[in-house]
Amino acid sequence: MESGSPSQQQQSNGGGSWGAFLKSIASFNGDLASLTAPPFILSSTSLTEFSSYWAEHPSTFANPAQEPDAAKRALSVLKWFLTTLKQQYASRSEQYGNEKKPLNPFLGELFLGKWEDEAGTTELISEQVSHHPPATAYCITNIPSGVRLEGYNAQKASFSKTINIKQIGHAVLTVPSPSSTELDTYLITLPSLHIEGLIFGSPFIELDGASYITSSTGFTAKIDYSGKGWLSGKKNSFTATLYPSGKEKDVLFNVSGQWTKTFEIHSGVAKHNSKDNVVGYWDPSQVSTTKLIVSPVEKQHPLESRRAWAKVAAAIAKGDLDAVGQEKSKIENAQREMRAKEKAEGRNWERRYFNARSDAPDPVLSKLGPIVGLAEHGDAEKTGGVWRFDLTKTEKAHEQLSLTDDDARKIAKELLGQ
Numbered sequence: 015m016e017s018g019s020p021s022q023q024q025q026s027n028g029g030g031s032w033g034a035f036l037k038s039i040a041s042f043n044g045d046l047a048s049l050t051a052p053p054f055i056l057s058s059t060s061l062t063e064f065s066s067y068w069a070e071h072p073s074t075f076a077n078p079a080q081e082p083d084a085a086k087r088a089l090s091v092l093k094w095f096l097t098t099l100k101q102q103y104a105s106r107s108e109q110y111g112n113e114k115k116p117l118n119p120f121l122g123e124l125f126l127g128k129w130e131d132e133a134g135t136t137e138l139i140s141e142q143v144s145h146h147p148p149a150t151a152y153c154i155t156n157i158p159s160g161v162r163l164e165g166y167n168a169q170k171a172s173f174s175k176t177i178n179i180k181q182i183g184h185a186v187l188t189v190p191s192p193s194s195t196e197l198d199t200y201l202i203t204l205p206s207l208h209i210e211g212l213i214f215g216s217p218f219i220e221l222d223g224a225s226y227i228t229s230s231t232g233f234t235a236k237i238d239y240s241g242k243g244w245l246s247g248k249k250n251s252f253t254a255t256l257y258p259s260g261k262e263k264d265v266l267f268n269v270s271g272q273w274t275k276t277f278e279i280h281s282g283v284a285k286h287n288s289k290d291n292v293v294g295y296w297d298p299s300q301v302s303t304t305k306l307i308v309s310p311v312e313k314q315h316p317l318e319s320r321r322a323w324a325k326v327a328a329a330i331a332k333g334d335l336d337a338v339g340q341e342k343s344k345i346e347n348a349q350r351e352m353r354a355k356e357k358a359e360g361r362n363w364e365r366r367y368f369n370a371r372s373d374a375p376d377p378v379l380s381k382l383g384p385i386v387g388l389a390e391h392g393d394a395e396k397t398g399g400v401w402r403f404d405l406t407k408t409e410k411a412h413e414q415l416s417l418t419d420d421d422a423r424k425i426a427k428e429l430l431g432q
């Protein structure tokens with residue numbers, strides 16, 4: 015991975031490259047994949063890997079299943095969601111000094127792994143389920159507690175002063191209630207974001223607007239995001255309130271702080287500088303993340319992300335842009351040929367783990383969607399469908415992951431041109 019300050023990197027990669035990049039952004043057509051970024055901004059991580067950010071603290075993810083009180087369970091879900099934001103939106107800039115442009119996944123790309131820690135085993139399945147428009151679906155299950163997150167995500171970008179990104183899609187968290195045989199459902203919307211620091215050559219993410227979590231148990235959380243220059247004057251700020259659905263003024267809990275730093279949870283309506291109603295606290299520097307376990311590249315299926323992109327990643331690490339272009343083209347051309355072949359044979363690429371729901375309207379969206387402004391059809395035309403995890407496919411798909419070397423070579427040639 016590249017290191018050093020952006021100005022050092024620009025010098026070593028050709029001083030004009032960042033300026034040219036900024037000019038290309040000004041005539042940006044909304045297609046993030048089409049942006050030709052200078053080498054120091056290129057990441058060798060594919061967007062399919064980003065699904066893992068949802069559960070890098072497995073115990074916090076599984077915690078709601080321990081909470082017998084429905085309002086406190088909803089608070090525990092809100093707390094887990096807030097703890098994921100730093101991983102999702104700031105981990106690259108914290109690690110490398112700036113946000114990076116991830117690899118654009120190909121249809122059928124997989125990212126599989128698991129976390130093993132005091133919360134037991136938590137499994138991750140992430141699959142690129144659509145290429146035009148690009149959409150990634152994921153399913154994360156904490157085995158001992160049965161807590162499961164299913165979701166999918168696409169991005170719509172626009173340019174006005176900077177790159178603005180609206181996330182399309184949503185997530186559904188299922189939590190077995192400890193006091194009954196019921197499964198609670200939480201519908202989670204995704205925040206909008208924009209890129210700051212472009213002009214200085216060190217882009218980072220700021221969240222804006224509001225996002226929501228609403229539950230089948232009758233509680234809703236609204237999270238309002240703000241950055242530097244807004245109310246708190248601090249970057250990555252938020253305030254969140256939890257209330258009975260439909261009664262926004264009856265605040266049961268409120269949370270405020272910075273999603274990259276610390277936040278405090280209070281009961282009732284916020285009281286600044288009051289310690290009496292503090293019921294919780296989060297300081298990411300005090301809680302370590304659990305490392306995701308991913309199979310060694312040579313044991314992965316050819317469509318697994320790190321194996322499929324290994325040559326591109328090696329070229330990025332060397333800063334060899336010609337090789338990056340050549341290796342990416344091999345994958346893109348093989349994918350184009352595969353789509354043409356499917357079209358000629360009148361079939362579609364079969365998703366390994368997910369299905370686009372055909373029995374619209376989707377029951378979760380029908381029941382909870384209106385509370386948080388999500389349409390019954392979930393903006394399906396912008397994500398290639400309303401994607402749901404298909405348990406019946408999973409066993410078969412896991413079996414097929416171990417292939418003979420010959421079969422693996424055949425798949426790599428046919429689908430990735432390698």
Ligand SMILES: CC(C)CCC[C@@H](C)[C@H]1CC[C@H]2[C@@H]3[C@@H](O)C=C4C[C@@H](O)CC[C@]4(C)[C@H]3CC[C@]12C
Nearest residue numbers: 046064102103113114115116167169179217219
């Ligand atoms: C660095 C910049 C100049 C190039 C543009 C890169 C752009 C395509 C990247 C930058 C940040 C990326 C977000 C990322 O912050 C986090 C997430 C959350 C995850 O759950 C789903 C993907 C998403 C929205 C990334 C999409 C691609 C973004 C916008």
